[in-house]
Amino acid sequence: MKLATRRPETLWRWISVRMIALAVIALAVVGGGMWYRFAMWNSKMREAIPEPVRQELDALEAAPGENRARLRQIYGEYLYGDYFAPEMVREDMLIFAALVMIALPLIIAGGVWVSLRLSRQLGAVAVSACAISRGDFSSRASLVAHTPPALQNLTINFNHMAERLQRYDREQQESSAVIAHELRTPLTAAIGRLQGILDGVFPTEPAQLEVLMRQLRQLNRLTEDLHLLSMANAGQLDLSLNEFTLSALCKERLAWAAKTLEALMMRVELHIPERLMLLADRDRIGQLLSIVIDNTLRYATTGQELVLRAHVQHGELILLAEDRGPGFAPEHLDRVCERFWRAEYSRSRHAGGSGLGLSIAVAICAAHGGALTVHNRSGGGARIRIRLPLRFTVR
Known part of the structure; x- marks a missing residue:
């Protein structure tokens, strides 16, 4: 059974629903109270009508259109003749004021409750934003419980922005x-x-x-x-788009590194459809492949395995480069693509390179509208996942 996806609640809808609810509650208290007061007064006045007249009134009210004149006479004499007397109006005003005084605390309490749920989360974001403006990029806005989903999403996105800035x-x-x-x-x-x-x-x-x-x-x-x-x-990396066979490009870049692969006894597996055509900058994608291959040759020679595989998923090209080396330390996974970054024990300067390889690969993917992520394989080894948008054909 497929679960229905819930549409996120917007902030204006969240506020509108609660403001309208407060207004309805206030109207219900005042209007309901006045209606109850009139019903009780009407019942009391009808009980005071003489029995013969009450029976006649009941019969007349069964067909009000035919007995309108007599009904007005009875209403004026026994029921509503004194309803607009000054003392009655004064009593209604006092009851109305009492009902308003009862509804007012409900409105105030509801307004304070709504404003607190809004201001506490916005205040947390404001405090963190102030700290970041002073240069403290480690500041994060805390998530306040029972706040609107829209504000929670705002806080989460703000923290992601702060994390990227840091x-x-x-x-x-x-x-x-x-x-x-x-x-x-x-x-x-x-x-x-x-x-x-x-x-x-x-x-x-x-x-x-x-x-x-x-x-x-x-x-x-x-x-x-x-x-x-x-x-x-700066978003100014020029791309020369052309159509080429991805498998042929992978074989070309592997051939460039063939001597090193043979010297290190690296076993290479290529699982890419032969007829998969990619529309991209061939030289940049080739540079990307060379970086991935070089990364394996530098840091995963102990596994003696390199697997390149590609498939289509949700209209995107997914290219995986997998090895059986030591992999990445879990605490370093979020930093391995940073410029000049090297882990002390797994990315040594003595292995060569400037430390810019994966950051360049990420930039090439981003310029094509894709992304590059790194992961560890179950059973050991690293996996570099390259995602490129739907700009390819299979012939």
Whole structure:
């Protein structure tokens, strides 16, 4: 049995229902009280009518249209003749005022109850927003029980925004120092090597120039990676869309790494439909695949297994890269795609690389309207899940 999905309640509807309920309750108290007062007065007056006249009145009221004149005479003489007398009007006003005084606390209590349910949650968000404005990105708004679902969703989304701001701020602070170090290391080495050549410490020969060139290539690669990330974060990463076979691209990138795969005795499995065509930037998707393959070669060689598989799910392309290496520490899963991030024991600097690989892969996916997430496999190993929007065909 399929359960019906409940439409989230909007804030205006939540407030409107309760305000209308308060108004209805107030009207019911005042109107009901006045009706009860009139009913009791009418009953008392009818009991005071002489029995013959009461019997005649009952008979006349059975057919009021035919006996209108006589009914008016009896009503005026025995029932309602004195209803608008000053003392009766004064009594009605006093009863009306008493009913209003009874309804007023109900309205006030209901209004305070509604405003508290609104203000407590909004106040929590306001306090956290004030702290964040002062630079405390660790502040979070607490969820208050029994508040409107719309405000709870607002608080949850606010906390997600604060979490992303905190992560971005932390990444900016950490990456600033790391960028300086990553740039300084090859630059210092290149300057030192060149200075040694100028001073005659190192001979001017192709081998020395090749060492210098490697340092400059590393520096150039790092600056290109940083430029790609900055363009992607600004939403200005240019894509050249064309249609290509995903399986062929995977085989091409695996062929580029064939020597390393053979040297490390890595077993590769490819489970991608041969006729699956993807509309995307072929070079960027190829770069993405190379990053994923390189990540496995650096950190999952102990498992000696790399599996690439793709399938269609809910109109999207899902590409999975799985290995049987050590996987990711659970406490690091939310940080492995940050720039320059390395876990102390599973992502060592000695393994090589700048620490920008997965962050670049995430940027490429985002530029295509997709996403990249990392997970651990049951039984050990890591899984990188790449999701791309419906821009493909199967021929």
